[in-house]
Amino acid sequence: MSSAQPAADLAHPADASKMQVDQPETSADAAPAVADKKQDDAPAVPEGFVPYSEATTSILFAASPESASATTAPVFLNPVQQYNRDLSVVAIRTWSEARQREKRAYWEEGLRRKRERKRAREDKGGDAKKRKGAEGEAVKTESEKAAEVTTEDKAPEGAEPQATTAAEPTDAPAQKVPVYKFSLLEALSATGLRAIRYAKELPLLRYVVANDLSASAVEDIRRNVAFNGLAPKGVLSLPGTEGLKEEDVKPSGARSKADIDEARLGKVRVNEGDACVYMYQHRKEEDRFDCIDLDPYGSAVPFLDAAMNAIADGGLMCVTCTDMGVLAGHNYPEKAYTHYGGICVNAEYSHEVALRLVLNALATTAARYGRYIEPQLSLSIDFYVRLFIRVRTAPKEVKALASKTSLIYYCHSCQTPHWQAFGRVQEKVNEKNGNVNVSYHVPAGPPEEVKGDRCGECGGKFHSTAESLMKVLCPTQIGGPMWAAPIHNKDFVKEMLEHVEANSADFATHERIKGMLTVAQAEAESALYFSPAKMASLFNSTCPPIHTFASALLNAGYTASRSHAVAGSIKTNAPRTFVHDVVREWIKTNPVKMSNVKEGSPAKMLLAHEQRHSVSLAPHPEVSTALLDNVKIVRYQMNPQANWGPARAAVRGAPPAGR
Template sequence: MASTSTLSNIVVPDGFRIHTENSSHIMLSKEEAFLNPVQEFNRDLSIACIRVWSEELSKAKEEKWKKAQTKKQGTTSKSNGESVAMGQTDVEMPFSTLKVPKERTSVVHLADTEKQRISTTKVPEYRPYKFVLLEALSATGLRAIRYAKEIPLAKYIIANDLSPVAVGVMKRNVELNGLGGEESSVSTVADAGASLRAVKKPKVIVNEGDACSLMYNHREEKNRVDVVDLDPYGTAGPFIDAAVQCVNDGGLLCVTCTDLAVLATTNFPEKCYSNYGGVPVKTEYSHEVALRLLLHTLSTSASRYGRYIEPMLSLSIDFYIRIFVKVHTQPIEVKKALSKNSTFYVCTNCQSHYEQPLGRMVSKAHEASGNINILFKTQAAVLSSDKCPECDSHLHIAGPMWSAPLHDPVFVEKVVHHVEESKELYGTAARMKGMLTLAKEELPSPFYFTPSRVASFFHCQCPSLDDVCSALLNAGYQVSRSHACAGSLKTTASRAELHDLFRSWIKLHPVKIEKISETSPAVRLLAKENAFDADFTRHPRTLGALEMKLVRYQENPSANWGPGRKASKRKRSTEVLDEPPAKH
């Protein structure tokens, strides 16, 4: 028996509810709980990034098409020139030899007919490129439905799930949003007046099956898709090998991982290594380490198949990380991956980090031809001791992980511009603009720090963000914020130079050394001599002078919000609705 509740002429049966997100609606019962509403930001961000990527891809293909048309027209013009010369010869021939229609009585009429034919010739027009997206773990289908409805250049979406229950929910929701395939009668008169039927192709194709099997079935070049979206509960590790193979050249791979208890702590280093091929570290910048560990996994997985990744946007968001990378095929770029990944030595106390690249590139000019050859060499060790040069504490090894830039600032700028122009399309537009702006301005070097944490190592009064920024800028270093942590900064200065800054601050704001234990690392940090004295005079380009009122970080929407409990094996869903969320 259906209840009387309706939404846009939708009859809602008893025991079900309608969840609306933007222009999409899904119908769920409590037993079919697959959705986490807090992930709306994730979905909004994904739509914006994929939409901008698709428009840029279509523009690039249009440029190639125009060049091909110009070349073709040049060839045609040359052929027409030869035809005109031949035509002049034909006119000089006897009139009786010309093939003129019976109703035509002169060469002038023939010329008029030719002009009319040329004027009515259809000029070729470029058709925007429509892309295919594969969502490997679709659950309710909300994400796939929103992609189909909100991204204009989406040709169709393949929405997959292993659970028969989830597939049933997806089919119902796809039909609810008018995206399923259906026949529509179209009467036409053709010869004997036969009636033809036109078939409307589905915009969302629902598939029930194993995600990896589906992606492996698309790994042949002719079957590849343009975008793959991985949004699992927990790690995306088991799906990455299949995903990097089934994406077209220049295609987009979107990956979410919610297992930050593995990626951003040292509680399960063995699990992190098995899932991502690297070891994590427990520091204040652990969430950036999580991003770099995942990028390293994507890079090494792609390299096995002669492919390489180009990070477009990499974000640490609330209780998960979300990464967008382009996948290309080019042997020389695959080789360069050696120099884009590093291990790090991290101090257990002051959190100083020392990068150890896995390899290096050497450019060598050929004397005869002048060509530049790139050679790849192993890298010498950066440290000769297992103790921190700053505080003499033990060093731990982290990685290997991605050490190249996390974002493409040009791409991020385009996404920011799109969000600003289309605020009404996204429920989380304010936060999207804030986080994307931070990512666009973020320095590419690892890692960020917070002044309060560094001050705690010295047991000193904490300087303000403006004081720290001014001192770094006055010393000639670059400074930016980091999207991953409130109150965090990135700089081109080394950790040793940052410590010099704090020792200069302590000269102005002394610490009570008698209250610090003799065995504390702070004693060794304070005892070192400065290489330079910092100038805390207010710099005109300090972050405070450029401060904008942006929403950067999630405000708690409810008590104890965060990732929900994993669904039962019977349902195998990826996200949860109407169940008490786990504490974050």
């Protein structure tokens, strides 16, 4: 299915008349219920329809014919997903403002270089001009020179009408700073709720294309676009067009090409078609979208290749995958490999592995076209993963992908992970000119810790992330791969936080957004996490408090932070041998009842190991800061309602709502 409605948002089930708009019961950040009263400035609701309101947007559902209830609608709506939409608005707005700054800096640099070249030409011909002036010929005044500079330094093509004034040198005229607006594609739009919110809530958005394969979904989108006052108004609605024909309306003065396009086509442009075909039709550089949002039912992998071809350089790609049973489970390793090119793990850190598998799929897809990815924010949320990445073009950066990709060995019993990189980067400074020469090499392997078939810590059997597929072909059981570089851009996350804090009233889920972003920003950049409870269970020991565990890590000079993926987890750059020694130190004052430890068990072997590191369990002064206990935030969300999760998949050929 190449263009299914996103189950995470809305879906058209087969028995539509029996579906209702579910309302959350206890969630602090759940979406508003179906609207039961009209706002004063809201449009009239057509007879036979039920409105649902979220943030700035209201959409219509055809009311069930056998029920007069205002809460009954022929579409399943998952209110929990307002968090996904709110988070996406914040992320895209943050990226668009960063992009505006980048393009402005580039424009100003071009302006500066032009002026330098002009001054150089003037200085070079200065003596000749003076001689001509002495002979009675006209010499250009300073104002005439300034006018030439203004004419030469026009805003780049594609920029919106100029707005604020840039600070310029005192000897140069002020220049208007162009505003760079962006295009957005929501490839799988369903009812258009997300696309309409983007059109209303993203100031720098030029237009959004709401695409869907389903004719009934497209009909819903058009209805909802009109209901929200975003239907095309026609070019003759623009000021200064009185007495003109449509074909005679051209850009002039305050009327830009973008204004004309919006009046003719609307800010939300609806398209019915296959998402992949539509994106491949926009492969040309001038036709690409600045931002693409992929929120399908299940895996986004079928759309990644087309999306990588249709996204502009420096653009933002927003990706959702709801197939967590494949990504974070352990029952379908063969499906994880065929979908994402890597195998899931049967370990407590499987949710972070899920993120890294999707990033690996994105990175390898981009690399085929000489492009590379920059993860901005990668989150494991509820029943899905949501990633925001920037895509850039630079063959040189693509060469570094192998060094950012790793295999992973892990012990079946104690889950100790060991990384094996796919590549090795070597930098050498040239002594003559100071230039850094970069070379790429094949790494050595496997890691020393896994050269046997048993874990040196607990004696358990080693598993690799592809054991089930590679057992016969590869006795060393090497599997993978997955993304091994950082999964967040801390500066980007910080800007998102600042935006949410400054605009909390705009987002019903702002408390949860702030909580998750705060945890993500504070996360240690080391890969994977562990839970103190799991570590203690390996030794048949009582569990040390998380503050005690984190203090021991900080006292030894290692990093310690929470992970956004799992409550009560810790991320650290400490080796797993030190983590085990923390438990051994704890056991000295909280002994294990040895009668409960079986002979030959992993716990027996772990307890028999001598402690190799000096460990201090004394409270560390920065432990509360490291674990974010000194700030009041909603770090982790409880299940907001019974039987929550992804909605049913869209049914191909379902009749349009209202039939």
